[in-house]
Amino acid sequence: MALTLDINGKSVSVQATSDTPLLWVLRDELGLTGTKFGCGMAQCGACTVHLDGQPIRSCVTPIEAVGSAKITTIEGLGGQHPVQQAWVRHDVPQCGYCQSGQIMSAVALLERNKHPSDEDIDNAMTGNICRCGAYQRIRAAIHDAAETGPPMGEPHADIDEAIVAASGATHRGAGR
CATH class of the missing domain: 3.10.20.30 (Beta-grasp domain)
Incomplete structure (x- = not known):
């Protein structure tokens, strides 16, 4: 169809x-x-x-x-969303596999709660599993993104490249 x-x-x-x-x-x-x-x-x-x-x-x-x-x-976030930028600043990705799902959940949280508490973040991110255990950095990056707000200025190639590398990471046996 x-x-x-x-x-x-x-x-x-x-x-x-x-x-x-x-x-x-x-x-x-x-x-x-x-x-x-x-x-x-x-x-x-x-x-x-x-x-x-x-x-x-x-x-x-x-x-x-x-x-x-x-x-x-x-891909629709375009690489310049405050959450993506905070992810890079806090070196959140390790294997990178869960990162796109983590980022999308974090973006949705910040859309409805501009200044979440640790508890708000934990509740919103429940169900997003990070096999590498980067939960503390994920929380720190979400707080950072909440403080920095909407992206401003020209894109930064180093941030774009790091985000693409992290979001496009693959895991053995998991396809593309």
Whole structure:
């Protein structure tokens, strides 16, 4: 079936059966491989994207459930979001595999709570698993992003390259 989706502010047409998970449409049909497959059961958060601004697990969201909602992936943040910049400043990524899902959950948190407490961060990030255990740096980066606010000025190539490297990291046996 042909579907038209709003992804990262662009209207795109895809061919998929109605029960195809959004994750596979993003990765296989559109080549947006920043969103990762982790568990396939909505337990790890690696596949987190935004659906009308709300974080969802794309591995269990059938394409038919998306409708006309706006989908935002890690690629849609453009590399200059305050959370992405804070991630780099705090050296959050280690293996990098969970980072796109972590960042998307953090962005959603800051959209609804501009100055979260540690408890708010812990609650919002529950369900996003970091196999490397970088939770303290993740929390510090979220606090930093809350303080720095919206991105300003010209893009910085060193930050863009670090974010792309972290968000595009792959894990053995996990595909692209």
